Amino acid sequence: MIEILTGSSLNTIQDFGRPHAMAMGVAQGGAMDRLALSHGNLLLDNPVDAAGIEIVFFPFRVRFHAETSFAATGAACPATLDDLKLPRDWAITARPGQTLTLRAPEQGARAYLTLRGGLDMPPVLGARSTDLKGGFGGLEGRALQKGDRLSCLAASTLRLPAAGYGLTRPCPLPPADGTRIRVLPAAEHDVFTPESLQTFHSAAWTLTPSANRMGYRLEGQNVLKLSRPLSLFSHGILPGTVQVPPAGQPIIQMMDANTCGGYPKIATVIAPDLRLLSQTVVGTPVHFETITRDDAVQIIRREAAELSRLATEIATLRTQLVF
Template sequence: MIEILANSALNTIQDRGRPRAMTLGVARGGAMDILALACGNMMLGNEPDAAGIEIAFFPFRLRFLDDRAFAVTGARGPVRLDGIDLPPDWAMIARAGQTLQCDAPTTGCRTYLTIAGGIDVPLVLGARATDLKGGFGGLEGRALQKGDRLPCGVPATPGVPPHGYGLAVRCPMPDADATRVRVLPAAEYDDFTAEARHAFFQTAWRLTPSANRMGYRLEGTPLAQQRPLNLFSHGIVPGTVQVPPAGQPIVQMADANTCGGYPKIATIIESDLRLLAQTRVNGSIRFVETTRTDAVAALRAEARDQARRADAFADLRRMLMPA
């Protein structure tokens, strides 16, 4: 079990979310950076979708109430166990009574804490992810608060080596100059003017402060349509780039509604959506056109990399754990 000692608003319990529930009108939800969560879990021998804590507001501090292996992945910034600095993307064992503190990151903006055995809250619609909009999942459907005590599951493996270990190849973070994300043209792409389509790819879009788990508003060259469109609400998914009448795009994120009526100019591919999730407010974003073949290839390459990482950590645990 762990106890929250210091927390800011909207840090939540997340797993991979509820993609199958989208047909019921329920947001997919889950970790904004699924790869970072999965890497933390595989370092601990958890299932990739075990529930952890998504930390987007800092400082965050907790106390371990029993001996427990943990990992911290995602955004890179100061992380300390009883005041001792830990390397980025690191897993190790905490002893009962020790405290862990995560301060504001210097690269990226979302940090993930995973625990051996996972955070053991009830399954709701097949997942433990917190849906703040619906008020369910996670811990009572809400953000974490100071004083919360979170139960942890039974670890599937003996743990991690006494001195810990980290990722040999870290999860990619956004570039310092601009976050580049690959997109596929969406249904209404051709309904925008040629100038708007050109500007969409040539503009360095600014991520405005209107950015949360539901959606990111961008600011740049207004995108005009060839003629006004009146669309019925229709299905959308995380990664959909909609353009309201003012011409400034909105990117749907993990907690997006499952339907909407604004014209869609593009869809960010699944493998790159996590990069946008790790982009800071006022950061620069550029869209790069890709193909469906390349989007599928990126997903398959990511799956292969995760499988290799999981196997490598399993081998390390067998080699390094005390007899």
């Protein structure tokens, strides 16, 4: 069992969300950086989609009330277990009474705390993720508060060396000087003026403070315009959809996005880069690069293959550890 020592309206329990429920109008939800959550779960020999804590408000502190193996992944946060400094993307076993502290990230925006077995929350619509807008999932459908106590699902004891162990290749994070986001053309891409398409693909867009789990609003020096008036009925959209409202500044739908909308769609961010966007800090330049569908498929397949290789490497490493 762990106890939350710092409350926030933003730190929530997340797994891989509810993509199967989008047809019912329920947001997909789930971890904004699935890869970081997966890495933490692999380090603990959990299912990759086991529920953990997504942390976006720092410092974040928890106290352990039982011996618990955990991993901290995602953003590069200075982390300490009592007075012991922990490397990035690291797994270790905490003793009862010890306190984990994650401080403000030096790179990236979101950290993940995973625990052996995964957090024991009742599944709602097939997932344990918190849906703040709907008020369900996670812990009573809300963000974590000071004093909350969380338990883990039953799992066999995981033997780790006293100092713990971690990844040789940490989860990639976007550089501080700009994030390159690969996109595919969306349904209304060709309805925008040639000048607007040139601007969209060549200009540096800035991530504004209007950025949350529902959407990221960008701003640039030029606005995006349609070549002709366009009236759209509300229609289905997915995380990664880049919509352009009448103000002409793009909005990227994130994991808690509505499942429908009526603004013109200029592009769709591919899944591996949507997680990079989730780790982008407010004020950072964002650049779009259009790729082909075949390119996107290959990128997604490479990421899946790399995750599979990492799982094998971690399993092999665990058998070689000296206790």
